[in-house]
Amino acid sequence: MLKIPEFENLYGRPPRWMVAAPGRVNVIGEHTDYNDGFVLPMAIERYAVMAADLSQSSAPRIFIHDSRAGDTAQIDLSKPVVKGNPRWSNYVRGVVAGFQNRGATIPSLDVSLVSTVPLGGGLSSSAALEVCAATLLEAVTGTKMSAVEKALLCQKAEHEFAGVPCGIMDQFVSVMGQKNHLLLLDCRSRQTELVPMNDPSVALLIINTNVKHELSGGEYAQRRAQCETAAKILGVHSLRDATADALERARSKMDLSLFYRARHVIGEIERTVQAAEAIRASDWPTVGDLMCESHASLRYHYEVSCKELDSVVDMCKYIGINGGVYGCRMTGGGFGGSCVALVKVDAVDAITKQIATYYKIATTGNGAQNGIEATIFSSRPADGARIIRSETPVLLA
Ligand code: GAF
Numbered sequence: 001m002l003k004i005p006e007f008e009n010l011y012g013r014p015p016r017w018m019v020a021a022p023g024r025v026n027v028i029g030e031h032t033d034y035n036d037g038f039v040l041p042m043a044i045e046r047y048a049v050m051a052a053d054l055s056q057s058s059a060p061r062i063f064i065h066d067s068r069a070g071d072t073a074q075i076d077l078s079k080p081v082v083k084g085n086p087r088w089s090n091y092v093r094g095v096v097a098g099f100q101n102r103g104a105t106i107p108s109l110d111v112s113l114v115s116t117v118p119l120g121g122g123l124s125s126s127a128a129l130e131v132c133a134a135t136l137l138e139a140v141t142g143t144k145m146s147a148v149e150k151a152l153l154c155q156k157a158e159h160e161f162a163g164v165p166c167g168i169m170d171q172f173v174s175v176m177g178q179k180n181h182l183l184l185l186d187c188r189s190r191q192t193e194l195v196p197m198n199d200p201s202v203a204l205l206i207i208n209t210n211v212k213h214e215l216s217g218g219e220y221a222q223r224r225a226q227c228e229t230a231a232k233i234l235g236v237h238s239l240r241d242a243t244a245d246a247l248e249r250a251r252s253k254m255d256l257s258l259f260y261r262a263r264h265v266i267g268e269i270e271r272t273v274q275a276a277e278a279i280r281a282s283d284w285p286t287v288g289d290l291m292c293e294s295h296a297s298l299r300y301h302y303e304v305s306c307k308e309l310d311s312v313v314d315m316c317k318y319i320g321i322n323g324g325v326y327g328c329r330m331t332g333g334g335f336g337g338s339c340v341a342l343v344k345v346d347a348v349d350a351i352t353k354q355i356a357t358y359y360k361i362a363t364t365g366n367g368a369q370n371g372i373e374a375t376i377f378s379s380r381p382a383d384g385a386r387i388i389r390s391e392t393p394v395l396l397a
Helices: 004-013 089-101 126-140 146-161 169-176 219-234 243-248 256-280 284-302 307-319 344-364
Strands: 015-029 038-054 060-066 070-076 110-113 180-188 193-198 202-208 323-330 340-344 375-378 388-391
Touching: 004 038, 004 110, 004 243, 015 126, 015 169, 015 202, 015 256, 015 284, 015 323, 038 126, 038 146, 038 169, 060 089, 060 146, 070 089, 089 110, 089 126, 089 146, 110 126, 126 146, 126 169, 126 388, 146 169, 146 340, 169 180, 180 256, 180 340, 219 243, 219 256, 243 256, 243 340, 256 284, 284 307, 284 323, 284 340, 307 344, 340 344, 344 375
Parallel strands: 060 110
Antiparallel strands: 015 038, 015 388, 038 110, 038 180, 060 070, 180 193, 202 340, 202 375, 323 340
16 A cells, blocks of 8 residues: 555555646756747656545644745635745645635545755746646546637646746646656647657756845846836747847847847747757757857856856866767746756766856855855656546545
8 A cells, every 4th residue: 555654654654646746957048938939848757745534623624744945834715815934834725725615515624745846946936836746636536628718727826826937838738747758748728749859869967056046036027027018018928029130220229138038038939849859869069059048048048047056067068969968958937946958867976066066166165165065967758747546436425
């Protein structure tokens, strides 16, 4: 029988349900999702896992313990769920509210949460948590919804309960990811294509700078607003409909930072489509070049990188293709978090050592006297959210 020790330790009995949802790494297509563009992420082998049972208490509430935070949230189900404490619980609260809005009857639950998705690492720990909660509530309430509906419900939770006006990428890939595949997502039509990524000679290395990124700080929302303004000036619905030539012609109509924001988005959408093609052809040098261009554009035009991310990318460029690195870029929202590098499998150990050593040196000083340790790991593309265990469905009145 499947067990989750945290649940048994906390509640003294085995769980009736167990579900998991992965974090993600975006290979290319950054800050394009809220511009109706393309993204190319994959789910990673790092998960938010929830175990649950019906509560023995008569009060209508969800009792959820997060082993990483070491604290517990109580979500009152007797009325429409609103924001509350602890802060991490808002991702779950938002999802519960989404189920309430769909008319689902949610029973009282005891839940334990364990997540291996790094927090603030730009690897979508929040989307993993939302999708995990939605998967649990699907299992418990017998709610049937499409993958798109589920991802959108989770995105809404992030907008309304976490205050981040994110696009659709993170929730979509946490729901729809598939083993050995990247997910090419057209964020306008919401159509997806699974792009095989199972060449045993290459690996994706994730380098977490351990400099926390925080998207609720306002920079993310500001970038999004700048894109909308640029689209308006160009007379298009979104930057997906703009071309590099049209932007060049409109250069005098917008200030320089708007111009460069739009230039990033238009270029990044093109690069994403080209990268998907190159991956289908196993043309790794081209994929690597596109990743490096993507980083340069995020660093200089979109201005969402930081010195720690840049130092990892610079090191990867220095190692180069002869040392086994095809390309590297920051991944996710930016302002800290992780880089993703496309590398030769044979060179993974050597590259890991080189980056770890160099990064520590590069980050020494300014309050980090011994430098910062990067966390480096590789992940194969993983499956999206799953119900791992589900006992007799509960029949709700
Ligand atoms: C964050 C957001 F949540 C995504 O929607 C996306 O915009 C990403 O930043 C940048 O590509 O992860």
